[in-house]
Amino acid sequence: MPTKVEKDSITGRETTGHQWDGLKELNTPLPKWWLYVFYACIAFAIVWAIIYPSIPMTGARGLSGWTARGAIGPELEAERQSREPMLAKLRAATPAQIAADPAMRAYALAGGRIAFANNCAGCHGSGGQGAAGGFPSLADDDWLYGGSFEAIHGTIAHGVRNGADADARGIAMPRFLADGLLTAPQVNDVAEHLLGFTGRATDAAAAERGAAVFAENCASCHGEKGEGNREMGAPRLNDQVWLYGGDKASILRSVGYARAGVMPDWAGKLDPAIINMLTVYVHALGGGE
Amino acid sequence: MGEVKSPDRMQAKAVPVSPAPLYATRQKVYPKAVKGIVRRAKWLILILCLALYYAVPLLRWDRGPEMPDQAVLVDMTNGRLFFFFVEIWPQEVYYLTGLLVLAAIGLFAATSLFGRVWCGFACPQTVWTDLFMWVERRVQGDRNARMKLDLQPWTGEWLRKKALTHAIWLGIAMATGGAWIMYFNDALEMTPRFFTGQASLEVYFFFGLFTATTYLLAGWAREQVCTYMCPWPRFQAAMLDENSLVVTYRAWRGEPRGKPKGEGHGDCVDCMGCVHVCPTGIDIRDGQQMECIGCGLCIDACDDVMGRLGRQKGLIAFETLTNLAAAEAAAKPLPPGPARLACGMQARTHLRIVRPRTLLYAGVLGLVVAVMAGSWALRQTTSLAVLRDRAPNFVRLSDGGVRNGYALKLGDKTRGVESYALVLEAPAGLQMVVQDAAQDATGRPVLTTRPDGITQWRALVTAPPGLRLPENVPVTFTLLDAKGRAEVSTASVFMGPKPPESKP
Structure with a gap:
């Protein structure tokens, strides 16, 4: 700090005493309001850090106990609650009844499309077109276990040769050559x-x-x-x-x-209402009987 | 300056000229109150515009059950725009575009005839600024009182009057922001939700946005919006010509300025009345200026002074530049006095309303109106969208046939329920089935509409085994009304496996 404060003769401002190549720096203090906003921000940050989880990697929660997961919980629950009346109806009805009721059918087709994309499309394709290597098309008129509502529902619920469900579809075909049954x-x-x-x-x-x-x-x-x-x-x-x-x-x-495709049993894994929705959706893909 | 010792500093002192500043400091404008015919017209238009803005959301229009009954409503959630008997869907936004084009051409036409009447009388910036100035004047007093108040320390009277002014401003601004959201939500239903904190975040955001912009633009920015922010003053010169009415000072009559009792003076007594009432703080006597919004308050101020001096009114007036030049040329040789005034006024001609420019604007205006009316009269209310299944592209059936699936979306913009028979125009042999559709007497599927909505159907088109078709076959889905007339047709394709190459 210079001992004597020098004043610039042109602007009348004080200089900081810093000098580069003869150019002197004017002392232009921050506006007071700016400074107070800065202090307020620091105070705000401290209060924030105490109330909300702020310290990474420690799992420390703030005083308020707020978490992002906790905050979204009620929203998800509200979503679930809003769907529940329709899902209860879909659970209670048979797939054939759902298909006959326009409101339930529209809901089941829309929801079934999403459930199909989440659970079934991996093997059966996004439009139920199937895939080479034993993943049957669900859009054609050829069914291994039947294309009626009941048959489709049973196949989805119990699966095929999965070894987990006693009612699973399909029996094993003999390996005629490998096991020496035929020449x-x-x-x-x-x-x-x-x-x-x-x-x-x-x-x-x-x-x-x-x-x-x-x-x-x-x-x-x-x-x-x-x-x-x-x-x-x-x-x-x-x-x-x-x-x-x-x-x-x-x-x-x-x-x-021999060939033997397998498919999971979805009963117990999916809500019964979802299985009903999937049944109606698959039935409507084009091959329903 | 003995304390400066540095030779550098001495050198710097030798160049005392500072560069022109990049930023001009705003000179605060204190417009004076004025009475007169222009001012009365402005009050009338102000009341009309504000009443329209605040009252339109309250107007009701019965559209039947489960439909909003607000006459003017932009329903973002359901994608509908309601305007009395008109209801348009989002894809018909060109009707709104057409209205805006009409408004723009109307603005051009009005400007070419009457100058900046929009800026001076009807622009929201002018209307709300006028309202804010009225509040300011009621609370803080007229021009001189306000100037004096601004020089006072920030205590006592200053604090009380300023706080009251800004509180009322904010109140008006909130009402403005509040009315804005009512154009996008049902006013009667939204108001209680708004005040109980149950409205959506968007509603509060736009309320805050329009409150803030109203308060800042009308309370603080004012004429700076017109001078620096608004593009319109910059290019309106293209619409104005020498036959447009503009606010002008008749210099040929007023100059040379001087005391009323002095000899050899024109009619302008240099009272500064026109300057003091100007909301943009300019002097109209300097001639045409970009800052002038054409509000004409200086006319009132000048007429008042002329009237009190017993002189003919209209020293400042709505006048065309042609007339101004003609009067000036006629009056120039004469000395100031009644003779010069009479001579100048006689040289003027009538306002030329019919000019190539105005004819052009009228023509374009008529054309756009005709196009819009035509498109509205021929508006198709039924639509059929056909989306062919892509996964799978086609389904091979067990008997060797090929099947394509199509999602049909039948939209109806009217509020009735219509039924249409669906027919497929395609090569012979292709057969169509629509899932869950009833059939008419001839076995054709019947599709029904939903009032003001879309119904979705699934059509399956099958080519029997043995029918030899190319890979791509154009097909057309057509809806027939009860009289068998085609209501709407949509083209699509039928796809199958690549046919085996024919042997030569």
């Missing part, structure tokens, strides 16, 4: 016979031989003409929809080593 030529004959169902057989003699093998080993589940059996989840073999591929190589692999 390789027999499997080939059966495959030719299956191709013949849709008029694609290349070897009439083999298909002829395969008919006998099919009647003996396959018809009990898949039906004499390959019409399938929904009770067991034995797919229809005389249509154009092939879950694991309809070319001969895929069919040989399916007969020889």
Whole structure:
């Protein structure tokens, strides 16, 4: 600090005494109001730090005990409460009743779309189009376990071959070649016979031989003409929809080593109302019966 | 300056000229009260504008049950704009745009005829500033009293009067902000919620925003808004020409200024009355200025003085520049006096209302009105949106057929329930089913509308096995009314697998 305060002759202001290359710095103090706002901010920050959680990594809560999660809790609860009357109705009704009631149907289709995207789309695709490798399309008219409201509801609730639910759909298909039940030529004959169902057989003699093998080993589940059996989840073999591929190589692999898709049982994992909504939604995708 | 020893300082002292400041300090304007015909017109317009602004949200209009009954309402939540019998949806915002275009052209036309009548009389900035000035004058007194008050220490009378003024200003500002939100919420329903703290944060935010802007712009910024912030004064010169009415000082009559009793003086007695009443603090006698908002209060002030001196009124008047120049040319050779006045006034001509410029504005105005009226008369109230399913693009059915799914959204802007038969224009063989739709006598699906809303349907179109179609087939969904006329058509496509390449 200079001992004597120097005044600038042009502006009449005091200088700070600092000098660079002959230029002197004027002393321009902060406005008082600015300073008071600054002090008020410091005071505010201290009070804030005491009341609200402010110290990172320590888990220390402020005096008020406020937490972000605690603050959003009532909002989520209010949301849940606002949905509850409709969900209670959806829980009490059967999917068929829901589909018949315009208000419930509209709610179920909108909510079902979201629930489907959250839980089902991973395997069955965003529009229920299915995916290669055994994830069936839900938009077509071919159903392994039935396309009625009851059947769809049962499949969603209990799942398929998940080993967790006693009522799960599907039984295991024998691995005819791997377990030595059929010989390789027999499997080939059966495959030719299956191709013949849709008029694609290349070897009439083999298909002829395969008919006998099919009647003996396959018809009990898949039906004499390959019409399938929904009770067991034995797919229809005389249509154009092939879950694991309809070319001969895929069919040989399916007969020889068997196929068995799995699906979780959603009862207990999802609210019954959500399962009902999903049922109505899947039914409306295009294949509902 | 003996204490300055530094040679640098001495050198600095040798250049005493300081550069022009970048920022001008505002000279506070203390407009004086004035009485007269212009002032009365301004009060009338002010009362009309404010009454319109505050009362319109209270007007009711019956639209039937479950519909808002506020005559003018912008319903942001439900996406509807109500204006008496008009109700538009968000995608029809061009009607609002059209109104704004109309307002702009109307403003251009009014400006080319009568100058800055908008600025001087009807602009919200002018209206609210006028109101605030009235409050100020009632509490603190007229010009001289206010100037004296501002020089007093910040105690006692000063504090009392200033506090009262600002309290009333804030009250008016809050009413302004409060009325604003009523255009976006039902006024009768929102008012109790607003005062009990149950309104939404948006409502309080916009209330605060419009309260703050009203208070700051009308109480503090005032003429600075017109001079520095508003773009309109900057480009309105393009609408004005020498045949537009503007507030002018008839210099040919007033100059040279001087004492009323002096010899050889014009009619201007240099009383400064016009300057003292000016809300923007300018001197109209300096000629046309950007700061002049054309409010005409100086006319009242001058007419008052002329009347008291027994001289003809209209030294300052709404006048065209053409007339001003003609009068000046005629009167110039004559010495000040009644002869010069009569000569100058005689040289004037009538206001030319019909000019190429005004015809152009009238033409454009008529054109826009015609376009808007036409589009309103032909307004389509039924809409059909067709959204083809993308996942999956198409579904292969078990019999080998191909199916496409479509979401149909049927919108109806009227309040009745209509039924339409849906037909598909597509290559023969394609069959359509609409889920949950009733069927008419000929088996066509019947879609019904919802009043003032959208109904959603799902159509499934199937190509039977064996039907050979290209990958993409254009199809059209058409709604037929009861008489079989096409109400609305929407095009889409039907997609299938790529057909096998035909062998040559």
